[in-house]
Amino acid sequence: MFCQMLKGALMRQKGKLSxxxxxxxxxxxxxxxxxGVMMDVGDKVNQELxxxxxxxxxxxxxxxxxxxxxxxEEEDGEDTAPNAANAQKAEKYLAExxxxxxxxxxxxxxxVDFAPFLETAAVVGGQPVTLVxxxxxxxxxxPTGESVDTGMKRLKSWWDVxxxxxxxxxxxxxxxxxxxxxxxxxxGDFFEAATPDGAGRKRLEVRAIVNSGGKEDDxxxxxxxxxQDMSNRPGLVQRVDVSALxxxxxxxxxxxxxxxxxxxxxxxxxxxxxxxxxxxxxQIEEVVTGSRAKPVLQVAESEGAILRKTQLLMLLLTVxxxxxxxxxxxxxxxxxxxxxxxxxxxLKAIGATGAAVALLILTEIVLTSMLGGTxxxxxxxxxxxxxxxxxxxxxxxxxxxxxxxxxxxxLLVTLLxxxxxxxxxxxxxxxxxxxxx
Amino acid sequence: xxxxxxxxxxxxDVSMIYGAGGQVKALQNINLxxxxxxxxxxxxPSGSGKTTMMNIIGCMDRPTSGAVILDGQDxxxxxxxxxxxxxxxxxxxxxxxxxxxxxLTALENVMVAQYYHSMIDEAxxxxxxxxxxxxxxxxxxxxxxxxxxxxxxxxxxxLINYPKLILADEPxxxxxxxxxKIVLDLLRRLxxxxxxxxxxxHAPEVGEHAEKTIFLEHGRxxxxxxxx
Ligand SMILES: Nc1ncnc2c1ncn2[C@@H]1O[C@H](COP(=O)(O)OP(=O)(O)OP(=O)(O)O)[C@@H](O)[C@H]1O
Ligand SMILES: [Mg+2]
Numbered sequence: 001m002f003c004q005m006l007k008g009a010l011m012r013q014k015g016k017l018s019x020x021x022x023x024x025x026x027x028x029x030x031x032x033x034x035x036g037v038m039m040d041v042g043d044k045v046n047q048e049l050x051x052x053x054x055x056x057x058x059x060x061x062x063x064x065x066x067x068x069x070x071x072x073e074e075e076d077g078e079d080t081a082p083n084a085a086n087a088q089k090a091e092k093y094l095a096e097x098x099x100x101x102x103x104x105x106x107x108x109x110x111x112v113d114f115a116p117f118l119e120t121a122a123v124v125g126g127q128p129v130t131l132v133x134x135x136x137x138x139x140x141x142x143p144t145g146e147s148v149d150t151g152m153k154r155l156k157s158w159w160d161v162x163x164x165x166x167x168x169x170x171x172x173x174x175x176x177x178x179x180x181x182x183x184x185x186x187x188g189d190f191f192e193a194a195t196p197d198g199a200g201r202k203r204l205e206v207r208a209i210v211n212s213g214g215k216e217d218d219x220x221x222x223x224x225x226x227x228q229d230m231s232n233r234p235g236l237v238q239r240v241d242v243s244a245l246x247x248x249x250x251x252x253x254x255x256x257x258x259x260x261x262x263x264x265x266x267x268x269x270x271x272x273x274x275x276x277x278x279x280x281x282x283q284i285e286e287v288v289t290g291s292r293a294k295p296v297l298q299v300a301e302s303e304g305a306i307l308r309k310t311q312l313l314m315l316l317l318t319v320x321x322x323x324x325x326x327x328x329x330x331x332x333x334x335x336x337x338x339x340x341x342x343x344x345x346x347l348k349a350i351g352a353t354g355a356a357v358a359l360l361i362l363t364e365i366v367l368t369s370m371l372g373g374t375x376x377x378x379x380x381x382x383x384x385x386x387x388x389x390x391x392x393x394x395x396x397x398x399x400x401x402x403x404x405x406x407x408x409x410x411l412l413v414t415l416l417x418x419x420x421x422x423x424x425x426x427x428x429x430x431x432x433x434x435x436x437x
Numbered sequence: 438x439x440x441x442x443x444x445x446x447x448x449x450d451v452s453m454i455y456g457a458g459g460q461v462k463a464l465q466n467i468n469l470x471x472x473x474x475x476x477x478x479x480x481x482p483s484g485s486g487k488t489t490m491m492n493i494i495g496c497m498d499r500p501t502s503g504a505v506i507l508d509g510q511d512x513x514x515x516x517x518x519x520x521x522x523x524x525x526x527x528x529x530x531x532x533x534x535x536x537x538x539x540x541l542t543a544l545e546n547v548m549v550a551q552y553y554h555s556m557i558d559e560a561x562x563x564x565x566x567x568x569x570x571x572x573x574x575x576x577x578x579x580x581x582x583x584x585x586x587x588x589x590x591x592x593x594x595x596l597i598n599y600p601k602l603i604l605a606d607e608p609x610x611x612x613x614x615x616x617x618k619i620v621l622d623l624l625r626r627l628x629x630x631x632x633x634x635x636x637x638x639h640a641p642e643v644g645e646h647a648e649k650t651i652f653l654e655h656g657r658x659x660x661x662x663x664x665x
Binding site for chain 2 (some may be wrong): 009142347350429430
């Protein structure tokens with residue numbers, strides 16, 4: 001009978017209930033979009049921050065800030081070939097065989113992974129391509145007798161790789177997905193790469209396609225020694241990315257980062273023996289000749305901060321939209337209960353307890369809300385994609401977690417919104433409504 | 438007649454005063470007994486306390502003072518919850534405004550009373566509708582029924598749980614003469630079958646059908662007549 005009453009109430013009061021469903025749909029679509037974007041974007045960035053850890057970039061001392069900026073811009077662009085020749089003249093390098101020393105500093109165990117890079121412009125099938133030489137999974141024997149395995153495979157563990165990781169001793173390549181698409185290559189294909197002057201020439205096998213979500217999607221990664229051969233720069237690298245575990249910065253660390261010599265002896269000892277990113281950087285500079293180690297954390301951190309603020313804003317919007325929904329629902333439900341007061345009085349008069357009537361009305365409202373919520377959820381998925389595309393420039397994969405979260409929110413908002421109406425309903429006395437006073 | 442043994446309802450010195458300062462004395466020192474199977478009519482001018490009295494008898498209100506003994510039980514001191522239970526088990530209510538649930542069919546409206554009483558039984562509900570001559574309209578919504586038909590559904594709902602006492606407040610107040618006659622015939626049949634009926638009315642011809650009529654004025658019983 002309960003179901004029959006529900007069915008009757010739902011089917012034959014569509015007009016009145018559809019307002020509640022619509023309100024809920026509106027609130028939920030916003031909440032879904034916001035939560036979906038928030039959780040997905042947050043996840044991606046967090047993952048990157050975590051994987052990078054406290055990231056250090058080791059470059060030759062004297063590489064001016066300007067040229068780094070220029071290089072960055074250039075890497076984002078499609079065409080890198082024309083600059084290779086003059087860049088090469090001015091370029092300074094680090095020695096590949098010195099890198100192993102990084103695992104011998106005081107903070108050796110905090111240096112989790114590192115990989116060197118050496119880039120060269122190349123031509124593949126008539127198209128300009130940046131070849132990036134690196135270590136994929138390099139085995140290093142330390143003079144101390146220990147050994148270390150490091151390289152891109154560990155440093156970029158979050159890369160989405162289709163195929164096999166390239167080995168350092170083969171003539172293979174891993175192509176960024178955009179580049180692979182441009183060249184029409186897939187894992188297992190062979191291609192020939194040549195330097196623009198034609199001096200260096202290699203036939204390579206595509207081992208894997210990489211989806212990184214970053215500029216790497218436009219690059220080709222090959223074993224370091226191949227680039228050294230092709231561009232005739234044996235034993236040299238341009239940059240080393242280091243992933244290190246660090247202690248959060250404090251005042252001392254910031255002062256030391258400015259100028260380590262300004263510290264007192266005691267402070268210096270404390271700083272040197274704490275895994276601040278600046279002290280690790282300092283120690284790397286001590287062992288790698290002509291190097292400058294700069295934390296790239298600040299960039300990541302400020303990105304993270306902006307993102308967190310954006311997320312906070314979205315959370316705020318979500319909460320506000322839900323509060324508005326709750327208020328609107330509260331009004332609608334109260335109005336509906338008032339309109340149905342004689343029906344409620346009658347149910348009480350023929351023996352229904354207040355709780356039984358409340359249950360009936362609440363179930364009716366919750367079902368309506370859920371229906372509206374479901375519709376709103378799907379609209380929200382659409383909103384999420386629009387927001388993702390326009391604001392973050394990427395598709396949003398709405399997490400499964402959003403579904404139960406939204407369901408709980410719908411329930412919460414509906415029940416809270418219905419609270420005043422339920423109180424009214426419980427205190428309603430049949431005598432007040434049944435005799436038409 | 439062995440009235441002492443068969444009293445279904447007894448009002449002893451019942452008063453009802455609305456408002457904190459005792460402004461409205463809706464009922465004043467009412468004494469009344471109704472025996473099993475009796476048909477009682479309550480008449481009186483508007484505002485004389487008829488509905489107030491029905492509310493107290495129907496366990497929807499508690500008197501300010503005095504005792505109400507329903508089926509051998511003093512209901513004056515009971516909690517609202519206990520009153521709900523008694524109302525459900527012993528009272529059948531018929532209203533001037535019918536009060537059918539608009540989104541349920543005639544049959545479902547009868548079954549709602551079964552549902553909150555004990556168990557639903559569709560066959561029995563249909564039988565009740567048959568008794569009031571509405572078996573063909575079972576699947577119709579209240580808005581598809583005339584006023585008289587709606588009142589008959591209301592009667593079917595009131596008698597579905599075999600109440601000890603049927604209370605009808607102005608059951609024909611909203612009906613024309615033809616429908617008034619149908620409803621009165623139904624009540625007469627229920628009475629003939631042994632039901633105890635208390636009916637509030639303005640209309641003398643409705644009162645005539647009752648065995649006993651009490652006249653209220655300003656919350657007091659001013660006259661009692663017996664028709665047989
Ligand atoms: N809840 C209430 N609060 C205050 N006064 C009330 C209340 N209910 C009834 N009264 C008053 O009690 C008196 C009796 O009212 P009641 O409804 O019992 O009259 P009635 O005989 O049923 O009248 P009618 O024939 O118009 O239905 C009236 O003066 C009315 O104003
Ligand atoms: Mg009245």
